[in-house]
Amino acid sequence: METMASITEVPVIQVLEKEHYFSQALVPLPSAVPYPPLAPSSLLLRTKLLALTVNNFTYAKLGFLAHWWDVHYLSASTPAPYDDPSKYGRLSAWGWAEVLELTHTGVPAGSFFWGYQPIGTLPQDLTNINIRADGPAYAALTRIMFETAYLMNRYALGSLASTPSTKEAGTRGATFLLCTRGDNEPVAQLTGVSSEYSKAFVEGTGLYDMVASTAESSPAEVLAKMGISESEKIVLVDFGGRAKVGITWATALRPVYPNFLMLCVGYEILELSETDALAVLQAYGTTSVIVNMGELLDQAIKIEGEVKYYENLQRAWESFHKEGIKGLEIR
Ligand SMILES: NC(=O)c1ccc[n+]([C@@H]2O[C@H](COP(=O)([O-])OP(=O)(O)OC[C@H]3O[C@@H](n4cnc5c(N)ncnc54)[C@H](OP(=O)(O)O)[C@@H]3O)[C@@H](O)[C@H]2O)c1
Missing domain, CATH: 3.40.50 (Rossmann fold)
Known part of the structure; x- marks a missing residue:
């Protein structure tokens, strides 16, 4: 398994203009690395497999109402002009994230997590998530x-x-x-x-x-x-x-x-x-x-x-x- 310190690759996130979500920007975040050490009882996850369906557009269209823009915020390392959350945001998609590193004792190394995953390679740290085993692509879709x-x-x-x-x-x-x-x-x-x-x-x-x-x-x-x-x-x-x-x-x-x-x-x-x-x-x-x-x-x-x-x-x-x-x- 990788450790926070060993991940040096510059992550890239998808950013959408909230009112014009038919075009996307893929934004590198050089200042995100190196990552800080992982807190106790935490998991460091990176999105591995995403479903692209009609639903992705529903989340963009109604994100302002159902707060889908707020699930994964623009990180502090997002550069201008994309760092303005009133204009830009990140969406997510249903799918799987891989565990890059963990300090949580209840989760086996090599686990994958089902959920509403952020689009991009920037890892997320999380606690208290449920685990389910499934055919990953079938479930994502x-x-x-x-x-x-x-x-x-x-x-x-x-x-x-x-x-x-x-x-x-x-x-x-x-x-x-x-x-x-x-x-x-x-x-x-x-x-x-x-x-x-x-x-x-x-x-x-x-x-x-x-x-x-x-x-x-x-x-x-x-x-x-x-x-x-x-x-x-x-x-x-x-x-x-x-x-x-x-x-x-x-x-x-x-x-x-x-x-x-x-x-x-x-x-x-x-x-x-x-x-x-x-x-x-x-x-x-x-x-x-x-x-x-x-x-x-x-x-x-x-x-x-x-x-x-x-x-x-x-x-x-x-x-x-x-x-x-x-x-x-x-x-
Ligand atoms: N209300 C809720 O709580 C809730 C929950 C889950 C999903 N949803 C919504 O349910 C809908 C279906 O979900 P999904 O994401 O699973 O759909 P999907 O499988 O990606 O697509 C479903 C169908 O939409 C049609 N379609 C219309 N415009 C299309 C386009 N430009 N490209 C491809 N297909 C298009 C196609 O049927 P035709 O070829 O016959 O047009 C396609 O088979 C979405 O609008 C999603 O947001 C709502």
Whole structure:
């Protein structure tokens, strides 16, 4: 294992301008080395493997609201002009960090840590972290979406029926669009809706009763062809489809299906100012239920208790992981 003193390589971090996050700066930090000695009971971690998914852009877009810019601060060694936290910040991505050095007795050398990792080669020192063993790339790519779906299935969809704004839209017997089937089984029919680019993959997963294209000009006709009558319940789950497809489908289906409910999980990749991002959220909030994994997690832990929640989640994750997603190949 390396020691703090032996790490002399100049680290590089990714820095984004908070309001223009489509371009990045890779900033070397020569004054960060040599690193100070590691405090007792600590770990020195360096990001090893990151997932690049649509989610990275969500964190950039809504970082000001959910404090994602505050998870890993600009370090004191960041040079001008990037040292101004009102304008610049660091984002992170789900993935794995390797242990470079440790003074913590409960952690074996060579461990890897799962979490929201900073982007760059600057090590971070941490204490009190949980350990889980997993297929690293698979977990980096799918674990957060898996946990979001797990939480939605168990702690949101059932209870939606009793929330005042959606009491007519109970999900039992509903047709789900853009969604994966979970343990919350009372779904009558599950339809995936994807771009032409992703359609073959989505069909190949075998998870859906039917797969439609987001290019369809008449979503209501698609549902009619599936034999779904106007009295049925429809739940549209938007995972951030391209070109405002979620809104287009909702606008087309709402007048036809009185029992219609839209859940917003993701948002289209766009570089928006804080004001515009808030306006988008507010617009969705007036007509849809906005899904927030963090809030669901807090609720679930309150209901189950932390230990039981994580035991059940781990069991479900292992079984999902064992089965895998058909067609998802990681090299
Ligand atoms: N609400 C929450 O608490 C929560 C929690 C976790 C994740 N999320 C959100 O859920 C969404 C999906 O998460 P993910 O990161 O796992 O997504 P992902 O797998 O990277 O992408 C999901 C799909 O987005 C579509 N897409 C749209 N624009 C794209 C582009 N420019 N490049 C590539 N694909 C694009 C693709 O489908 P098509 O080809 O069919 O368009 C793709 O298959 C994200 O918006 C994420 O932020 C929300």
